[in-house]
Amino acid sequence: MVQFLVKRFIGLLFVVLGVTFITFVMGLNAPGDPIVSLLGQHFSPEQYRALRHVYGLDLPWWQQYATYLHNLFTFNFGLSFQYKNRAVSDILLTGVPISLELGLWAITVQVLVGVPLGIVSALRANTWVDTTNMGLMLVLFAVPIFVLGFLVQVFIVWLDQTAALEWPVAGWGHPWQYTWSDIQFRIAPILVYATAGIAYFARLSRTTMLEVLRQDYVRTARAKGLVERVVIYRHALRNAMIPIVTVIGVILGFLVTGAFFTEGIFNIPGIADITLSSINVRDYPVIQATAALLAVAVVLGNLVSDILYTLVDPRIKVE
Amino acid sequence: MDTQKDQSREVAQGAMIPPSLEPEMVSMDEAAGIPMPVESRKQEGLSPLKEAVQRLRKDKRAAVSLSIVLFFVLIAIIGPPIYQRIGGSYFSEIDQKAYGPQDYHNYTHQELDRQNELPSGQYWLGTDQLGRDILARMMQGVLISIVVALLVEFVNVTLGILIGVLAGFYGGWIDQLLARFADLMFAFPGLLLIILISGIFGSSADTAFSKIPFLGADGNARLILVAMGLALTAWPLMARYVRGQTLQLKEQQFIEAARTSGTKNTRIILRHIIPNLFSIVIVASTLNISGTIVGEAGISLLGLGVRPPGSSLGLMISNASQYIGVYPWEIIVPCLVLALIVISFSFLGDGLRDAFDPRSKD
Numbered sequence: 135m136v137q138f139l140v141k142r143f144i145g146l147l148f149v150v151l152g153v154t155f156i157t158f159v160m161g162l163n164a165p166g167d168p169i170v171s172l173l174g175q176h177f178s179p180e181q182y183r184a185l186r187h188v189y190g191l192d193l194p195w196w197q198q199y200a201t202y203l204h205n206l207f208t209f210n211f212g213l214s215f216q217y218k219n220r221a222v223s224d225i226l227l228t229g230v231p232i233s234l235e236l237g238l239w240a241i242t243v244q245v246l247v248g249v250p251l252g253i254v255s256a257l258r259a260n261t262w263v264d265t266t267n268m269g270l271m272l273v274l275f276a277v278p279i280f281v282l283g284f285l286v287q288v289f290i291v292w293l294d295q296t297a298a299l300e301w302p303v304a305g306w307g308h309p310w311q312y313t314w315s316d317i318q319f320r321i322a323p324i325l326v327y328a329t330a331g332i333a334y335f336a337r338l339s340r341t342t343m344l345e346v347l348r349q350d351y352v353r354t355a356r357a358k359g360l361v362e363r364v365v366i367y368r369h370a371l372r373n374a375m376i377p378i379v380t381v382i383g384v385i386l387g388f389l390v391t392g393a394f395f396t397e398g399i400f401n402i403p404g405i406a407d408i409t410l411s412s413i414n415v416r417d418y419p420v421i422q423a424t425a426a427l428l429a430v431a432v433v434l435g436n437l438v439s440d441i442l443y444t445l446v447d448p449r450i451k452v453e
Numbered sequence: 454m455d456t457q458k459d460q461s462r463e464v465a466q467g468a469m470i471p472p473s474l475e476p477e478m479v480s481m482d483e484a485a486g487i488p489m490p491v492e493s494r495k496q497e498g499l500s501p502l503k504e505a506v507q508r509l510r511k512d513k514r515a516a517v518s519l520s521i522v523l524f525f526v527l528i529a530i531i532g533p534p535i536y537q538r539i540g541g542s543y544f545s546e547i548d549q550k551a552y553g554p555q556d557y558h559n560y561t562h563q564e565l566d567r568q569n570e571l572p573s574g575q576y577w578l579g580t581d582q583l584g585r586d587i588l589a590r591m592m593q594g595v596l597i598s599i600v601v602a603l604l605v606e607f608v609n610v611t612l613g614i615l616i617g618v619l620a621g622f623y624g625g626w627i628d629q630l631l632a633r634f635a636d637l638m639f640a641f642p643g644l645l646l647i648i649l650i651s652g653i654f655g656s657s658a659d660t661a662f663s664k665i666p667f668l669g670a671d672g673n674a675r676l677i678l679v680a681m682g683l684a685l686t687a688w689p690l691m692a693r694y695v696r697g698q699t700l701q702l703k704e705q706q707f708i709e710a711a712r713t714s715g716t717k718n719t720r721i722i723l724r725h726i727i728p729n730l731f732s733i734v735i736v737a738s739t740l741n742i743s744g745t746i747v748g749e750a751g752i753s754l755l756g757l758g759v760r761p762p763g764s765s766l767g768l769m770i771s772n773a774s775q776y777i778g779v780y781p782w783e784i785i786v787p788c789l790v791l792a793l794i795v796i797s798f799s800f801l802g803d804g805l806r807d808a809f810d811p812r813s814k815d
Contacts, residue, residue, distance in 0.1 A: 145636070395754075
């Protein structure tokens with residue numbers, strides 16, 4: 135077990151190194167000089183050299199990469215270009231709790247809605263219930279998230295105008311607080327963000343449930359004369375949950391970091407939003423830090439799912 | 454015991470790709486499994502391909518999707534020249550000049566005293582906030598989507614087959630390299646990579662590609678970057694499917710027969726392996742197209758793809774999103790068109806998969 139985890143960990147380290155290296159090289163070769171744009175129009179060569187030195191841009195590239203990596207492991211991401219004298223970690227810390235909240239709520243909704251839908255479909259496989267359900271899920275999965283987001287906003291505006299509601303169209307309220315007004319802010323973005331995943335979980339649980347229902351032990355359970363309810367909920371469902379539980383970790387890693395459109399459309403100041411705005415102003419320290427953060431989140435998600443995988447299914451022993 | 458593990462493992466790995474973080478890069482087949490070769494075919498004397506086509510014909514959902522896709526392709530190509538011949542001349546108060554339909558039905562033409570109109574005889578789908586014809590912009594946007602999809606699939610299929618076959622057939626270091634690279638690409642949020650590429654190198658692309666006809670002109674230059682980014686994130690998955698299929702094919706008897714009769718490896722690959730990849734490549738690339746189209750629209754929506762005066766469904770959505778409260782019509786049109794195209798491609802891919810591999814249904 136320990137050996138397996140160590141092996142996985144080294145593999146994941148490789149992924150983080152790869153991702154940081156790609157973002158680093160891109161930042162290095164990007165057109166435009168961030169120092170010039172920082173200094174504005176009037177500056178002397180001395181000022182230029184001094185500021186370049188502060189940001190460490192006068193070193194050869196491999197030295198810059200080494201410092202960058204070193205800083206990464208000590209959680210020191212350097213200074214932002216955009217907001218002078220503001221540490222990158224400081225900027226990220228404002229966004230992480232919000233993105234985490236959005237991601238956690240989204241996955242909760244996805245599992246609680248998607249899995250039952252999939253199970254229902256599997257139990258009535260190839261009837262009209264199954265076909266309609268899976269057709270609907272395919273539509274939900276295919277609809278681009280920003281199309282869904284904007285259409286929901288159009289709907290909210292229309293509701294506000296016709297029914298004189300004052301439902302917020304965008305924004306997030308106070309992170310991790312749940313007064314009525316905060317909840318109002320949250321419902322639309324969470325539902326929009328969760329939609330594609332609901333469809334995914336429905337599809338996944340249908341497939342795994344069908345797989346399990348074909349197994350010998352289900353037939354044995356039926357042959358023993360067990361009530362269908364017991365066969366399904368005791369024997370089949372618990373085994374069908376195994377792949378679903380293990381997937382959750384991976385998905386959470388992506389959910390927390392991948393909300394570019396949801397955060398953009400609903401004006402949610404999470405990390406994806408921070409990433410986008412720093413790309414627009416070419417704030418490379420922030421871009422590099424967020425890219426590393428995203429990679430680490432995804433990689434951690436993978437690791438969690440590996441561990442869950444061995445915990446949930448006692449038949450599987452990791453060699 | 455072992456097979457049990459492998460099966461569940463497959464499902465877990467299949468989900469390596471983010472399902473719901475903006476669905477662009479993902480295809481539904483992650484959850485359902487991509488078709489694997491059918492070993493036991495019915496002995497009816499029909500070739501597998503003909504059998505598949507027959508099954509596809511019976512699939513009404515796929516047929517409807519295919520006709521929607523064809524309809525939009527047709528609209529994008531022959532729509533503009535027809536639309537620009539319909540309508541009388543219009544006297545513009547601002548320019549003090551008469552315009553024919555070839556002008557005011559052009560997707561870049563602005564008629565500043567005809568802003569934000571609802572559909573009329575002159576403007577079939579109304580006008581946007583700059584007085585441009587929404588139908589004309591929509592048709593150009595669909596054309597852009599198709600062009601990007603073709604570009605991406607060309608690179609995706611070429612690279613996927615090349616690397617996938619080599620990795621599957623020879624194994625060794627190229628296989629290792631593919632596995633590592635695929636791991637890296639699956640962990641790297643694809644959208645972020647494309648955003649980074651087009652965000653950082655966008656302005657250089659504007660000047661570098663300005664000489665290329667159609668793709669370089671009218672603010673479309675960054676599309677090449679976007680397409681490159683989309684292809685870069687797509688091909689490892691394709692290569693993986695191809696590799697898996699190649700591994701299975703390699704063990705089959707007709708390959709063994711070819712080998713015993715002294716056929717060279719290159720010939721085996723070209724004549725026996727690649728033709729048998731047809732179904733898996735077709736299904737995987739159709740499913741990938743919807744992701745590609747959403748990807749392009751999304752990047753343009755963020756302001757990193759097509760730029761004015763060009764048009765793209767994403768750009769239309771982005772422009773109209775500032776007036777959601779006042780002119781909801783302008784955002785509803787591109788949103789619905791995009792959703793319709795993407796959903797059609799998904800259903801089509803789904804139908805193709807069922808047709809090529811009937812077992813995948815449950």
